[in-house]
Amino acid sequence: MEKVIRGKAFIFGKNIDTDQIYPGRYLELTDPQEVGQHVMEGADPGFAKEFRPGDIIVASTNFGCGSSREHAAVALKAVGIGAILADSFGRIFYRNAINLGIPLLVCSHIRDRAKKGDMLKVDLTTGLVTNETTGATAQAQPLSDYVMMILESGGIKPLIRKQYGQRG
Protein backbone atom coordinates (compact mmCIF):
# COMPACT_ATOMS: atom_id res chain seq x y z
CA MET A 1 0.00 0.00 0.00
CA GLU A 2 1.20 3.50 -0.83
CA LYS A 3 1.82 5.39 2.41
CA VAL A 4 1.83 8.76 0.68
CA ILE A 5 -1.13 9.59 -1.53
CA ARG A 6 -1.34 12.48 -3.97
CA GLY A 7 -4.51 13.45 -5.76
CA LYS A 8 -6.83 16.24 -6.74
CA ALA A 9 -9.47 17.31 -4.26
CA PHE A 10 -13.20 16.93 -4.74
CA ILE A 11 -15.15 18.88 -2.14
CA PHE A 12 -18.43 17.89 -0.46
CA GLY A 13 -20.51 19.23 2.42
CA LYS A 14 -21.90 17.64 5.56
CA ASN A 15 -24.10 14.55 5.94
CA ILE A 16 -23.29 13.11 2.51
CA ASP A 17 -25.34 9.93 2.95
CA THR A 18 -24.75 6.67 1.15
CA ASP A 19 -27.89 7.25 -0.94
CA GLN A 20 -26.04 10.20 -2.46
CA ILE A 21 -22.79 8.25 -2.80
CA TYR A 22 -24.67 5.39 -4.45
CA PRO A 23 -28.38 5.92 -5.24
CA GLY A 24 -30.84 3.17 -4.32
CA ARG A 25 -32.01 2.63 -7.87
CA TYR A 26 -28.69 0.96 -8.73
CA LEU A 27 -28.51 -1.37 -5.72
CA GLU A 28 -29.31 -4.43 -7.80
CA LEU A 29 -26.00 -4.08 -9.68
CA THR A 30 -23.29 -6.40 -8.39
CA ASP A 31 -20.31 -5.99 -10.74
CA PRO A 32 -17.87 -3.51 -9.14
CA GLN A 33 -17.05 -1.84 -12.46
CA GLU A 34 -20.75 -1.24 -13.17
CA VAL A 35 -21.27 -0.08 -9.60
CA GLY A 36 -18.38 2.36 -10.00
CA GLN A 37 -20.08 4.10 -12.93
CA HIS A 38 -22.63 5.61 -10.54
CA VAL A 39 -20.22 6.77 -7.85
CA MET A 40 -21.33 9.98 -6.06
CA GLU A 41 -24.13 10.36 -8.62
CA GLY A 42 -26.67 11.51 -6.03
CA ALA A 43 -24.40 14.30 -4.81
CA ASP A 44 -22.64 15.30 -8.05
CA PRO A 45 -23.79 13.69 -11.31
CA GLY A 46 -20.62 14.85 -13.09
CA PHE A 47 -18.27 13.29 -10.53
CA ALA A 48 -17.57 9.97 -12.28
CA LYS A 49 -16.54 11.76 -15.50
CA GLU A 50 -14.15 14.19 -13.82
CA PHE A 51 -12.66 11.81 -11.29
CA ARG A 52 -9.23 10.29 -11.93
CA PRO A 53 -7.80 7.32 -10.00
CA GLY A 54 -5.97 8.52 -6.90
CA ASP A 55 -8.10 11.63 -6.46
CA ILE A 56 -9.21 12.54 -2.96
CA ILE A 57 -12.59 13.37 -1.48
CA VAL A 58 -12.73 16.13 1.13
CA ALA A 59 -15.92 16.49 3.14
CA SER A 60 -17.38 18.02 6.24
CA THR A 61 -19.04 15.99 9.02
CA ASN A 62 -20.76 12.58 8.86
CA PHE A 63 -19.59 11.50 5.39
CA GLY A 64 -21.22 8.16 4.50
CA CYS A 65 -24.08 8.33 6.98
CA GLY A 66 -27.33 6.45 6.43
CA SER A 67 -27.80 3.14 4.66
CA SER A 68 -25.33 0.33 5.27
CA ARG A 69 -25.00 -0.40 1.54
CA GLU A 70 -21.46 -1.57 0.84
CA HIS A 71 -22.03 -0.48 -2.77
CA ALA A 72 -20.99 3.02 -1.64
CA ALA A 73 -17.52 1.82 -0.65
CA VAL A 74 -17.37 -0.63 -3.57
CA ALA A 75 -18.11 2.22 -6.02
CA LEU A 76 -15.38 4.45 -4.58
CA LYS A 77 -12.92 1.55 -4.57
CA ALA A 78 -13.81 0.63 -8.15
CA VAL A 79 -12.90 4.09 -9.47
CA GLY A 80 -9.66 4.11 -7.51
CA ILE A 81 -10.30 6.62 -4.75
CA GLY A 82 -7.01 7.76 -3.20
CA ALA A 83 -8.32 8.70 0.23
CA ILE A 84 -11.26 10.36 1.92
CA LEU A 85 -10.71 13.16 4.42
CA ALA A 86 -13.61 14.39 6.54
CA ASP A 87 -14.45 15.86 9.93
CA SER A 88 -16.24 12.60 10.73
CA PHE A 89 -17.68 9.51 9.05
CA GLY A 90 -20.85 7.43 9.31
CA ARG A 91 -19.82 4.34 11.24
CA ILE A 92 -20.97 1.59 8.87
CA PHE A 93 -19.42 3.35 5.89
CA TYR A 94 -16.19 3.72 7.87
CA ARG A 95 -16.04 -0.01 8.50
CA ASN A 96 -17.01 -0.88 4.92
CA ALA A 97 -14.37 1.41 3.41
CA ILE A 98 -11.55 0.28 5.68
CA ASN A 99 -12.55 -3.33 5.03
CA LEU A 100 -12.04 -2.69 1.31
CA GLY A 101 -8.70 -0.98 1.92
CA ILE A 102 -9.77 2.63 1.35
CA PRO A 103 -7.85 5.09 3.55
CA LEU A 104 -10.29 7.22 5.58
CA LEU A 105 -8.86 9.99 7.71
CA VAL A 106 -10.64 12.09 10.30
CA CYS A 107 -9.30 15.60 9.73
CA SER A 108 -10.99 18.57 11.40
CA HIS A 109 -11.89 21.56 9.25
CA ILE A 110 -10.06 20.12 6.24
CA ARG A 111 -12.85 21.44 4.08
CA ASP A 112 -11.76 25.01 4.86
CA ARG A 113 -8.25 24.28 3.59
CA ALA A 114 -8.93 22.82 0.18
CA LYS A 115 -10.79 23.87 -2.93
CA LYS A 116 -11.92 21.73 -5.80
CA GLY A 117 -8.96 20.74 -7.94
CA ASP A 118 -6.25 21.53 -5.36
CA MET A 119 -3.47 18.96 -5.30
CA LEU A 120 -3.38 17.25 -1.90
CA LYS A 121 -0.70 15.07 -0.40
CA VAL A 122 -1.70 12.74 2.44
CA ASP A 123 0.89 10.94 4.55
CA LEU A 124 -0.92 7.98 6.08
CA THR A 125 1.84 7.27 8.57
CA THR A 126 1.86 10.71 10.17
CA GLY A 127 -1.62 11.92 9.21
CA LEU A 128 -0.17 15.11 7.74
CA VAL A 129 -2.21 16.56 4.89
CA THR A 130 -0.51 19.11 2.65
CA ASN A 131 -2.33 21.23 0.12
CA GLU A 132 0.39 21.51 -2.50
CA THR A 133 -1.57 24.10 -4.44
CA THR A 134 -1.82 26.57 -1.54
CA GLY A 135 0.85 25.35 0.86
CA ALA A 136 -1.67 24.94 3.69
CA THR A 137 -1.36 21.94 5.97
CA ALA A 138 -3.70 20.05 8.29
CA GLN A 139 -3.14 17.30 10.78
CA ALA A 140 -5.47 14.33 10.54
CA GLN A 141 -5.94 11.90 13.42
CA PRO A 142 -3.39 9.15 12.93
CA LEU A 143 -4.87 5.81 11.93
CA SER A 144 -5.12 3.25 14.73
CA ASP A 145 -2.76 0.28 14.58
CA TYR A 146 -5.70 -2.01 13.86
CA VAL A 147 -6.92 0.08 10.94
CA MET A 148 -3.39 0.49 9.60
CA MET A 149 -2.92 -3.28 9.73
CA ILE A 150 -6.10 -3.80 7.68
CA LEU A 151 -5.04 -1.16 5.13
CA GLU A 152 -1.53 -2.58 4.85
CA SER A 153 -3.03 -6.00 4.17
CA GLY A 154 -5.05 -4.54 1.31
CA GLY A 155 -8.30 -4.69 3.26
CA ILE A 156 -9.95 -7.29 5.49
CA LYS A 157 -10.40 -9.90 2.78
CA PRO A 158 -6.74 -10.97 2.47
CA LEU A 159 -6.51 -10.99 6.28
CA ILE A 160 -9.47 -13.29 6.79
CA ARG A 161 -8.38 -15.46 3.88
CA LYS A 162 -5.00 -15.92 5.56
CA GLN A 163 -6.49 -16.68 8.99
CA TYR A 164 -9.52 -18.76 8.08
CA GLY A 165 -9.41 -19.53 4.38
CA GLN A 166 -8.25 -23.13 4.81
CA ARG A 167 -11.11 -24.16 7.02
CA GLY A 168 -13.97 -26.39 6.03
Added chain:
Amino acid sequence: MHAVEKILAKAAGKEKVVTGEIINCQVDLAEVNDIYLQTIRSFYEMGGKRVHEPKKITFILDHYAPASTIQQAENQKRMREFCREQGIELLFDVDQGVCHQVMVDHGLVYPGMVLVATDSHTTIHGAFGAFGTGVGATDLATIMITGKLWFRVPEIIRIQLVGKLPQGVFAKDVILKVIGDLKADYAVYKAVEFSGPLLKTLGIAERMTLCNMTTEMGAKTSYIQPDEITREFLQQKAKHKYEIFFSDASYPYAVEHSYNVSNLQPQLAAPHSVDNVHPLENYIGKPMDQAFLGSCTGGRVEDLAIAARILKGRKVHLGTRFIVVPASQGVLLEAMAKGYMQTLVEAGATFVTPGCAACLGTHQGILAAGETCISAASRNFPGRMGHPKAEIYVGSPAAVAAAAVEGRIADPAKYLD
Protein backbone atom coordinates in the same frame (compact mmCIF):
# COMPACT_ATOMS: atom_id res chain seq x y z
CA MET B 1 -20.79 -1.68 33.53
CA HIS B 2 -23.80 -0.78 31.42
CA ALA B 3 -26.16 -3.58 30.31
CA VAL B 4 -24.90 -3.08 26.74
CA GLU B 5 -21.32 -3.61 27.96
CA LYS B 6 -22.39 -6.73 29.84
CA ILE B 7 -23.93 -8.11 26.66
CA LEU B 8 -20.73 -7.38 24.74
CA ALA B 9 -18.50 -8.77 27.51
CA LYS B 10 -20.41 -12.03 27.55
CA ALA B 11 -20.26 -12.28 23.75
CA ALA B 12 -16.52 -11.65 23.87
CA GLY B 13 -15.99 -14.20 26.66
CA LYS B 14 -14.71 -11.52 29.03
CA GLU B 15 -15.52 -10.56 32.60
CA LYS B 16 -15.32 -6.88 31.90
CA VAL B 17 -15.05 -4.47 28.99
CA VAL B 18 -14.33 -0.75 28.99
CA THR B 19 -15.36 2.08 26.68
CA GLY B 20 -13.13 2.28 23.62
CA GLU B 21 -11.84 -1.27 23.90
CA ILE B 22 -11.80 -3.32 20.69
CA ILE B 23 -13.34 -6.74 21.29
CA ASN B 24 -14.19 -9.74 19.15
CA CYS B 25 -17.75 -10.91 19.82
CA GLN B 26 -19.67 -14.08 19.08
CA VAL B 27 -22.69 -13.14 17.02
CA ASP B 28 -25.97 -14.82 17.97
CA LEU B 29 -27.77 -14.03 14.74
CA ALA B 30 -26.51 -12.49 11.49
CA GLU B 31 -29.01 -11.39 8.88
CA VAL B 32 -28.45 -10.75 5.17
CA ASN B 33 -30.98 -9.01 2.95
CA ASP B 34 -31.41 -9.13 -0.79
CA ILE B 35 -29.47 -6.01 -1.75
CA TYR B 36 -26.39 -7.78 -0.42
CA LEU B 37 -25.31 -10.37 -2.96
CA GLN B 38 -21.88 -8.92 -2.18
CA THR B 39 -22.05 -10.83 1.13
CA ILE B 40 -21.86 -14.12 -0.74
CA ARG B 41 -19.19 -12.73 -3.06
CA SER B 42 -17.11 -11.53 -0.09
CA PHE B 43 -17.61 -14.92 1.60
CA TYR B 44 -15.95 -16.70 -1.32
CA GLU B 45 -13.39 -13.93 -1.92
CA MET B 46 -12.22 -14.47 1.66
CA GLY B 47 -11.80 -18.21 1.14
CA GLY B 48 -15.09 -19.23 2.75
CA LYS B 49 -16.29 -22.73 2.03
CA ARG B 50 -18.84 -23.62 4.69
CA VAL B 51 -20.78 -21.16 6.83
CA HIS B 52 -19.54 -21.33 10.42
CA GLU B 53 -22.92 -22.02 12.02
CA PRO B 54 -25.84 -22.11 9.58
CA LYS B 55 -28.37 -21.87 12.44
CA LYS B 56 -27.07 -18.41 13.29
CA ILE B 57 -27.46 -17.03 9.77
CA THR B 58 -30.69 -15.82 8.22
CA PHE B 59 -31.44 -14.51 4.73
CA ILE B 60 -34.48 -12.27 4.33
CA LEU B 61 -35.58 -11.17 0.86
CA ASP B 62 -37.25 -7.85 1.57
CA HIS B 63 -35.75 -4.94 -0.35
CA TYR B 64 -36.85 -6.36 -3.72
CA ALA B 65 -39.89 -8.32 -2.59
CA PRO B 66 -41.00 -9.53 -5.07
CA ALA B 67 -38.38 -8.96 -7.78
CA SER B 68 -39.12 -6.22 -10.33
CA THR B 69 -36.19 -6.80 -12.69
CA ILE B 70 -34.25 -9.75 -14.04
CA GLN B 71 -31.17 -8.64 -12.14
CA GLN B 72 -33.09 -8.59 -8.84
CA ALA B 73 -34.50 -12.03 -9.62
CA GLU B 74 -31.01 -13.36 -10.37
CA ASN B 75 -29.66 -11.98 -7.08
CA GLN B 76 -32.50 -13.53 -5.09
CA LYS B 77 -32.10 -16.83 -6.92
CA ARG B 78 -28.41 -16.91 -6.02
CA MET B 79 -29.29 -16.29 -2.37
CA ARG B 80 -31.80 -19.13 -2.27
CA GLU B 81 -29.19 -21.42 -3.83
CA PHE B 82 -26.60 -20.33 -1.27
CA CYS B 83 -28.98 -21.12 1.58
CA ARG B 84 -29.63 -24.58 0.14
CA GLU B 85 -25.93 -25.26 -0.42
CA GLN B 86 -25.00 -24.10 3.07
CA GLY B 87 -27.85 -25.65 5.02
CA ILE B 88 -29.22 -22.25 6.06
CA GLU B 89 -32.80 -22.96 7.07
CA LEU B 90 -33.74 -19.44 8.13
CA LEU B 91 -34.51 -18.23 4.60
CA PHE B 92 -37.48 -15.87 4.60
CA ASP B 93 -38.68 -15.34 1.07
CA VAL B 94 -40.55 -12.49 -0.64
CA ASP B 95 -43.82 -13.27 1.15
CA GLN B 96 -42.45 -12.34 4.56
CA GLY B 97 -41.65 -8.63 4.77
CA VAL B 98 -39.03 -6.26 6.18
CA CYS B 99 -36.17 -8.12 7.83
CA HIS B 100 -36.42 -6.48 11.27
CA GLN B 101 -40.14 -7.06 11.65
CA VAL B 102 -39.80 -10.61 10.29
CA MET B 103 -37.12 -11.49 12.85
CA VAL B 104 -39.31 -10.10 15.64
CA ASP B 105 -42.45 -11.85 14.35
CA HIS B 106 -40.62 -15.17 14.24
CA GLY B 107 -39.26 -14.88 17.76
CA LEU B 108 -35.62 -14.62 16.71
CA VAL B 109 -34.96 -11.44 18.71
CA TYR B 110 -34.46 -11.58 22.47
CA PRO B 111 -32.81 -9.60 25.27
CA GLY B 112 -29.06 -9.93 25.70
CA MET B 113 -28.32 -11.20 22.20
CA VAL B 114 -25.85 -9.82 19.66
CA LEU B 115 -27.70 -9.33 16.37
CA VAL B 116 -25.85 -8.06 13.30
CA ALA B 117 -27.56 -7.36 10.00
CA THR B 118 -26.69 -5.84 6.64
CA ASP B 119 -29.09 -3.02 7.36
CA SER B 120 -28.49 0.24 9.14
CA HIS B 121 -31.78 0.10 11.06
CA THR B 122 -30.65 -2.91 13.10
CA THR B 123 -30.51 -0.52 16.07
CA ILE B 124 -34.28 -1.23 16.26
CA HIS B 125 -33.64 -4.36 18.34
CA GLY B 126 -32.57 -2.28 21.31
CA ALA B 127 -36.32 -2.17 21.94
CA PHE B 128 -35.90 -5.73 23.26
CA GLY B 129 -32.67 -5.13 25.16
CA ALA B 130 -30.64 -6.77 22.39
CA PHE B 131 -27.37 -5.41 20.99
CA GLY B 132 -28.37 -4.81 17.38
CA THR B 133 -26.06 -3.16 14.88
CA GLY B 134 -25.83 -2.74 11.12
CA VAL B 135 -22.81 -3.62 8.98
CA GLY B 136 -21.92 -4.01 5.33
CA ALA B 137 -21.48 -7.11 3.21
CA THR B 138 -17.86 -7.91 3.98
CA ASP B 139 -18.31 -7.64 7.76
CA LEU B 140 -21.31 -9.96 7.49
CA ALA B 141 -19.29 -12.39 5.38
CA THR B 142 -16.63 -12.34 8.11
CA ILE B 143 -19.31 -13.50 10.56
CA MET B 144 -20.39 -16.23 8.16
CA ILE B 145 -16.81 -17.52 8.09
CA THR B 146 -15.75 -16.98 11.72
CA GLY B 147 -18.94 -16.62 13.75
CA LYS B 148 -17.49 -13.41 15.19
CA LEU B 149 -17.03 -9.72 14.51
CA TRP B 150 -14.94 -6.99 16.11
CA PHE B 151 -16.54 -4.01 17.83
CA ARG B 152 -15.35 -0.98 19.68
CA VAL B 153 -17.17 -0.73 23.03
CA PRO B 154 -19.21 2.45 22.58
CA GLU B 155 -19.80 5.44 24.81
CA ILE B 156 -23.43 5.47 25.89
CA ILE B 157 -25.80 8.44 25.77
CA ARG B 158 -28.90 8.34 27.98
CA ILE B 159 -32.11 10.02 26.88
CA GLN B 160 -34.63 10.26 29.67
CA LEU B 161 -38.24 10.58 28.52
CA VAL B 162 -40.82 12.01 30.90
CA GLY B 163 -44.35 13.39 30.65
CA LYS B 164 -47.42 12.25 28.74
CA LEU B 165 -47.83 12.31 24.97
CA PRO B 166 -50.56 14.76 23.87
CA GLN B 167 -53.31 13.73 21.43
CA GLY B 168 -51.88 13.23 17.95
CA VAL B 169 -48.29 12.97 19.16
CA PHE B 170 -46.42 9.66 19.00
CA ALA B 171 -43.05 8.03 19.59
CA LYS B 172 -42.14 9.03 16.03
CA ASP B 173 -42.55 12.70 16.95
CA VAL B 174 -40.39 12.19 20.03
CA ILE B 175 -37.50 10.66 18.11
CA LEU B 176 -37.77 13.29 15.37
CA LYS B 177 -37.58 16.02 18.01
CA VAL B 178 -34.52 14.36 19.56
CA ILE B 179 -32.76 14.01 16.19
CA GLY B 180 -33.65 17.59 15.26
CA ASP B 181 -32.11 18.86 18.48
CA LEU B 182 -29.04 16.67 18.65
CA LYS B 183 -28.39 16.35 14.87
CA ALA B 184 -27.53 13.59 12.45
CA ASP B 185 -23.98 12.93 13.63
CA TYR B 186 -24.51 13.35 17.37
CA ALA B 187 -24.28 9.68 18.28
CA VAL B 188 -21.80 8.43 15.67
CA TYR B 189 -19.89 5.42 17.10
CA LYS B 190 -22.01 5.68 20.28
CA ALA B 191 -24.98 3.87 21.82
CA VAL B 192 -28.24 5.58 22.73
CA GLU B 193 -30.34 4.40 25.66
CA PHE B 194 -33.91 5.50 26.26
CA SER B 195 -35.20 5.48 29.81
CA GLY B 196 -37.73 7.24 31.98
CA PRO B 197 -41.39 6.94 32.92
CA LEU B 198 -42.75 7.63 29.41
CA LEU B 199 -41.55 4.17 28.36
CA LYS B 200 -44.12 2.56 30.65
CA THR B 201 -46.79 4.02 28.39
CA LEU B 202 -45.12 2.95 25.13
CA GLY B 203 -45.78 -0.47 23.65
CA ILE B 204 -43.19 -2.54 21.79
CA ALA B 205 -44.13 -0.98 18.44
CA GLU B 206 -43.42 2.56 19.64
CA ARG B 207 -40.23 1.47 21.39
CA MET B 208 -39.11 -0.09 18.11
CA THR B 209 -39.72 3.22 16.32
CA LEU B 210 -37.58 5.09 18.87
CA CYS B 211 -34.69 2.62 18.62
CA ASN B 212 -35.00 2.26 14.84
CA MET B 213 -34.34 5.93 14.23
CA THR B 214 -31.29 6.28 16.48
CA THR B 215 -29.53 5.25 13.27
CA GLU B 216 -30.45 8.69 11.93
CA MET B 217 -28.28 10.27 14.61
CA GLY B 218 -25.44 7.90 13.73
CA ALA B 219 -25.83 5.48 16.65
CA LYS B 220 -24.10 2.12 16.61
CA THR B 221 -26.81 0.58 18.74
CA SER B 222 -29.63 1.53 21.08
CA TYR B 223 -31.05 0.13 24.25
CA ILE B 224 -34.21 0.04 26.32
CA GLN B 225 -34.07 -1.89 29.57
CA PRO B 226 -36.41 -4.89 29.18
CA ASP B 227 -39.37 -4.74 31.57
CA GLU B 228 -42.78 -6.35 32.01
CA ILE B 229 -43.94 -5.01 28.64
CA THR B 230 -40.97 -6.69 26.96
CA ARG B 231 -41.42 -9.96 28.83
CA GLU B 232 -45.10 -10.13 28.07
CA PHE B 233 -44.48 -9.49 24.37
CA LEU B 234 -41.79 -12.16 24.20
CA GLN B 235 -43.71 -14.73 26.20
CA GLN B 236 -45.62 -15.91 23.16
CA LYS B 237 -42.80 -15.33 20.70
CA ALA B 238 -39.20 -15.82 21.80
CA LYS B 239 -37.70 -19.06 20.51
CA HIS B 240 -34.65 -18.79 22.76
CA LYS B 241 -34.14 -18.67 26.50
CA TYR B 242 -32.73 -15.31 27.33
CA GLU B 243 -30.88 -13.41 30.01
CA ILE B 244 -31.75 -9.83 30.87
CA PHE B 245 -28.77 -7.67 31.78
CA PHE B 246 -29.02 -4.61 34.03
CA SER B 247 -26.75 -1.59 34.18
CA ASP B 248 -24.82 -0.85 37.34
CA ALA B 249 -26.17 2.20 39.16
CA SER B 250 -22.70 3.74 39.05
CA TYR B 251 -22.33 3.51 35.26
CA PRO B 252 -21.02 6.86 33.97
CA TYR B 253 -23.00 7.89 30.89
CA ALA B 254 -21.13 9.94 28.29
CA VAL B 255 -24.03 12.43 28.24
CA GLU B 256 -27.56 12.53 29.63
CA HIS B 257 -30.52 14.37 28.14
CA SER B 258 -34.04 14.71 29.42
CA TYR B 259 -37.15 15.38 27.37
CA ASN B 260 -40.56 16.23 28.77
CA VAL B 261 -42.97 15.33 25.98
CA SER B 262 -46.15 16.73 27.55
CA ASN B 263 -46.09 19.84 25.37
CA LEU B 264 -44.59 18.25 22.30
CA GLN B 265 -46.34 18.95 18.99
CA PRO B 266 -46.32 16.72 15.91
CA GLN B 267 -42.95 17.01 14.18
CA LEU B 268 -41.74 16.71 10.59
CA ALA B 269 -38.27 16.21 9.15
CA ALA B 270 -38.27 18.48 6.10
CA PRO B 271 -36.16 17.94 2.97
CA HIS B 272 -33.41 16.81 2.67
CA SER B 273 -32.06 15.73 6.03
CA VAL B 274 -33.58 13.78 8.91
CA ASP B 275 -32.26 16.37 11.38
CA ASN B 276 -34.05 19.22 9.58
CA VAL B 277 -36.92 18.90 12.05
CA HIS B 278 -39.67 21.48 12.65
CA PRO B 279 -43.16 21.49 14.14
CA LEU B 280 -45.65 20.02 11.66
CA GLU B 281 -47.80 23.14 12.03
CA ASN B 282 -45.18 25.13 10.08
CA TYR B 283 -46.09 23.11 7.00
CA ILE B 284 -49.86 22.79 7.32
CA GLY B 285 -51.49 23.13 3.89
CA LYS B 286 -48.47 22.09 1.86
CA PRO B 287 -49.78 19.85 -0.97
CA MET B 288 -48.59 16.23 -1.04
CA ASP B 289 -48.52 14.06 -4.16
CA GLN B 290 -47.93 10.91 -2.15
CA ALA B 291 -48.32 9.65 1.41
CA PHE B 292 -46.24 6.59 2.32
CA LEU B 293 -47.14 4.34 5.25
CA GLY B 294 -44.75 1.46 5.72
CA SER B 295 -41.17 0.28 6.43
CA CYS B 296 -39.41 -1.00 9.55
CA THR B 297 -40.00 2.45 11.05
CA GLY B 298 -43.71 2.94 10.38
CA GLY B 299 -45.39 -0.17 8.99
CA ARG B 300 -46.51 -2.06 12.09
CA VAL B 301 -50.05 -3.05 13.09
CA GLU B 302 -50.29 -0.06 15.43
CA ASP B 303 -49.34 2.25 12.55
CA LEU B 304 -51.95 0.76 10.25
CA ALA B 305 -54.48 0.94 13.09
CA ILE B 306 -54.04 4.68 13.59
CA ALA B 307 -54.23 5.25 9.84
CA ALA B 308 -57.41 3.15 9.61
CA ARG B 309 -58.91 5.16 12.45
CA ILE B 310 -58.21 8.38 10.57
CA LEU B 311 -59.39 7.04 7.19
CA LYS B 312 -62.51 5.27 8.51
CA GLY B 313 -65.51 6.68 6.64
CA ARG B 314 -63.26 9.05 4.66
CA LYS B 315 -61.58 8.95 1.28
CA VAL B 316 -58.02 9.52 0.19
CA HIS B 317 -57.83 12.99 -1.35
CA LEU B 318 -58.23 12.98 -5.13
CA GLY B 319 -54.81 13.50 -6.68
CA THR B 320 -52.85 12.12 -3.74
CA ARG B 321 -51.50 8.57 -3.79
CA PHE B 322 -51.64 6.78 -0.44
CA ILE B 323 -49.19 3.84 -0.48
CA VAL B 324 -49.67 1.34 2.36
CA VAL B 325 -47.07 -1.37 2.95
CA PRO B 326 -47.49 -3.63 5.99
CA ALA B 327 -44.03 -4.32 7.43
CA SER B 328 -44.50 -8.08 7.44
CA GLN B 329 -46.82 -10.95 6.64
CA GLY B 330 -47.63 -11.10 10.35
CA VAL B 331 -48.59 -7.43 10.31
CA LEU B 332 -50.68 -7.91 7.17
CA LEU B 333 -52.57 -10.88 8.60
CA GLU B 334 -53.35 -9.04 11.82
CA ALA B 335 -54.33 -5.87 9.96
CA MET B 336 -56.67 -7.91 7.78
CA ALA B 337 -58.19 -9.72 10.76
CA LYS B 338 -58.83 -6.41 12.49
CA GLY B 339 -60.30 -4.83 9.38
CA TYR B 340 -57.62 -2.16 8.95
CA MET B 341 -56.67 -3.25 5.44
CA GLN B 342 -60.32 -3.26 4.40
CA THR B 343 -60.77 0.28 5.72
CA LEU B 344 -57.61 1.60 4.11
CA VAL B 345 -58.16 0.01 0.70
CA GLU B 346 -61.81 1.09 0.65
CA ALA B 347 -60.67 4.62 1.39
CA GLY B 348 -58.47 4.52 -1.69
CA ALA B 349 -55.10 3.37 -0.40
CA THR B 350 -52.77 1.55 -2.79
CA PHE B 351 -51.80 -1.71 -1.10
CA VAL B 352 -48.26 -3.01 -1.59
CA THR B 353 -47.19 -6.45 -0.34
CA PRO B 354 -44.91 -6.57 2.74
CA GLY B 355 -41.34 -5.42 2.18
CA CYS B 356 -39.19 -2.29 2.13
CA ALA B 357 -40.96 -0.97 -0.99
CA ALA B 358 -40.43 2.71 -1.84
CA CYS B 359 -38.67 3.56 1.44
CA LEU B 360 -35.31 3.21 -0.27
CA GLY B 361 -36.33 4.21 -3.76
CA THR B 362 -36.03 0.86 -5.46
CA HIS B 363 -39.65 0.22 -6.49
CA GLN B 364 -43.35 0.39 -5.61
CA GLY B 365 -44.01 4.08 -5.17
CA ILE B 366 -41.09 5.99 -6.70
CA LEU B 367 -41.32 9.78 -6.84
CA ALA B 368 -40.94 11.93 -9.96
CA ALA B 369 -39.00 15.21 -10.12
CA GLY B 370 -40.72 17.97 -8.17
CA GLU B 371 -43.16 15.66 -6.40
CA THR B 372 -43.81 15.81 -2.67
CA CYS B 373 -44.27 12.90 -0.29
CA ILE B 374 -44.99 12.57 3.40
CA SER B 375 -43.48 9.36 4.72
CA ALA B 376 -43.80 7.27 7.87
CA ALA B 377 -40.39 5.76 7.06
CA SER B 378 -37.11 7.12 8.37
CA ARG B 379 -35.26 8.99 5.65
CA ASN B 380 -35.66 12.00 3.39
CA PHE B 381 -32.22 12.15 1.80
CA PRO B 382 -32.01 13.61 -1.73
CA GLY B 383 -33.18 10.90 -4.11
CA ARG B 384 -34.09 8.50 -1.33
CA MET B 385 -37.49 7.61 -2.79
CA GLY B 386 -36.78 8.37 -6.42
CA HIS B 387 -35.83 11.58 -8.18
CA PRO B 388 -33.32 13.77 -6.31
CA LYS B 389 -35.61 16.74 -6.92
CA ALA B 390 -38.53 15.08 -5.11
CA GLU B 391 -39.24 16.37 -1.60
CA ILE B 392 -39.80 13.99 1.31
CA TYR B 393 -41.26 14.97 4.67
CA VAL B 394 -40.84 12.37 7.43
CA GLY B 395 -43.59 12.25 10.05
CA SER B 396 -45.71 9.96 12.18
CA PRO B 397 -48.12 7.40 10.66
CA ALA B 398 -50.98 9.60 11.90
CA ALA B 399 -49.53 12.64 10.13
CA VAL B 400 -49.19 10.55 6.96
CA ALA B 401 -52.83 9.42 7.18
CA ALA B 402 -54.08 12.95 7.85
CA ALA B 403 -52.17 14.17 4.78
CA ALA B 404 -53.68 11.33 2.73
CA VAL B 405 -57.17 12.56 3.67
CA GLU B 406 -56.52 16.22 2.92
CA GLY B 407 -53.97 15.94 0.12
CA ARG B 408 -51.83 18.36 2.08
CA ILE B 409 -50.03 18.39 5.38
CA ALA B 410 -52.54 18.45 8.23
CA ASP B 411 -52.59 18.13 12.01
CA PRO B 412 -53.59 14.54 12.80
CA ALA B 413 -54.96 15.46 16.25
CA LYS B 414 -58.27 16.70 14.82
CA TYR B 415 -59.01 13.24 13.41
CA LEU B 416 -58.39 11.52 16.73
CA ASP B 417 -60.96 13.10 19.05
